[in-house]
Amino acid sequence: MAKVSVLYFAQAREAAGTGEEAMTLSDHSTIEALLSTVSENHPKLAAMKRSIKVAVNSQLAEPRTVLHDGDEVALLPPVSGGKR
Amino acid sequence: MRRRAATAVHLTRRRIDPAEVVNSVKDERAGGVVLFLGTVRSVNEGRSVERLEYQAYRAMAEKRMREIEAEVRERWPVQKVKILHREGSLPVGEISVAVAVSSEHREEAFEACRYAIGSVKHSLPVWKREKIVGGGELWVEGEPIREARTRASPSRESARKQVA
Numbered sequence: 001m002a003k004v005s006v007l008y009f010a011q012a013r014e015a016a017g018t019g020e021e022a023m024t025l026s027d028h029s030t031i032e033a034l035l036s037t038v039s040e041n042h043p044k045l046a047a048m049k050r051s052i053k054v055a056v057n058s059q060l061a062e063p064r065t066v067l068h069d070g071d072e073v074a075l076l077p078p079v080s081g082g083k084r
Numbered sequence: 085m086r087r088r089a090a091t092a093v094h095l096t097r098r099r100i101d102p103a104e105v106v107n108s109v110k111d112e113r114a115g116g117v118v119l120f121l122g123t124v125r126s127v128n129e130g131r132s133v134e135r136l137e138y139q140a141y142r143a144m145a146e147k148r149m150r151e152i153e154a155e156v157r158e159r160w161p162v163q164k165v166k167i168l169h170r171e172g173s174l175p176v177g178e179i180s181v182a183v184a185v186s187s188e189h190r191e192e193a194f195e196a197c198r199y200a201i202g203s204v205k206h207s208l209p210v211w212k213r214e215k216i217v218g219g220g221e222l223w224v225e226g227e228p229i230r231e232a233r234t235r236a237s238p239s240r241e242s243a244r245k246q247v248a
Contacts (some may be wrong), residue, residue: 009141010211011223019207027224053229058144060231080212081205081226 002029004067006038007074012052015044016075022039025067031056032063065066093149093167095140095210100168100179109164114186116191120201122181124174132217136224137173138180141209143224145169148231152203156185159199160192167200169210207231 002025008016016038025034031054039046054061055074067073092108102121110116120228124136153165166184174180181199187193 008140010139010213011225013139014223035098051225051228055141055144057139060229072143074144074209075136076141076209076229077211078212078222078225078228079206079208080224 001025001066002071003028003071004034004069004071004073006034007072009074011048012045012078015032015048016042023040029067030063031061031065031067034067034076037062038075045075048067048077060065092165093146093153095142095145095149095169095171097170097172100170100182101181102179105166105168105182105184108166109184111163111185113188114163114193115188116183116190116193117186119191119195120181120183120197121179122201124176124180125178128214131214133176134217135173135175135217136180137213137215138169138171139211139213140169140205140213142171148208149204151231152200152207155203156196156200160185161186162187162196165196165200166226167204169208171203178238182201190240205240 004025005020005022007020008018013019035049039072040047053076055076056065056067056071102119106117106119124133126133149167153167156162156165157163168182170180181204183197183204185193185197185200187196188229207230209229214224215221227230
């Protein structure tokens with residue numbers, strides 16, 4: 001089992017109704033799996049899942065990345081950026 | 085000198101003072117300083133903006149800012165780099181971001197500054213909530229966050245800049 005903390009920001013925070021929550025995952029769970037679980041728990045997140053990037057311990061990570069005990073997982077909606 | 089002032093890059097809740105930013109990158113070996121200031125615009129996509137509220141993932145934002153500084157130093161022979169980004173609620177006209185670079189010659193200072201602000205804009209986990217004049221508010225959405233992974237050399241960076 002891996003205990004992780006999940007951080008939500010901006011639109012994702014509103015959709016989740018919280019800024020942070022603790023989750024216990026089964027061993028070898030990936031970011032992809034975690035995203036499915038949190039989308040089930042917070043249905044409003046499902047719609048924005050595709051535009052959300054995920055950082056593990058402050059580093060952007062791919063969907064297949066395996067999560068470990070103690071990881072800080074952050075859901076990052078698109079940033080306003082600015083093209084010009 | 086206070087410890088905070090010695091940090092080259094960070095998020096801040098204090099007003100950004102342009103003179104302070106310029107002074108922080110002054111260097112005797114430098115022949116020039118380039119300063120970029122981002123300010124809160126009164127109109128965005130046709131909406132009259134009253135203020136912007138910035139929300140940051142602090143740990144990652146400050147880490148990214150340090151990485152951007154390192155990327156700049158890797159690519160250009162700059163003397164000093166300063167990157168500041170505001171958090172919290174800012175009225176129209178207020179400075180939200182500052183990037184300053186000093187270097188021996190102006191060209192690398194311009195290029196480095198341009199690269200740094202571009203990278204800040206697309207890779208920093210900082211979100212803007214727009215408060216509209218007369219009520220209403222929304223998160224300003226852009227593109228999915230990404231990290232700068234382009235390995236352009238300074239010369240390619242200049243070539244790219246010329247067509248930009």
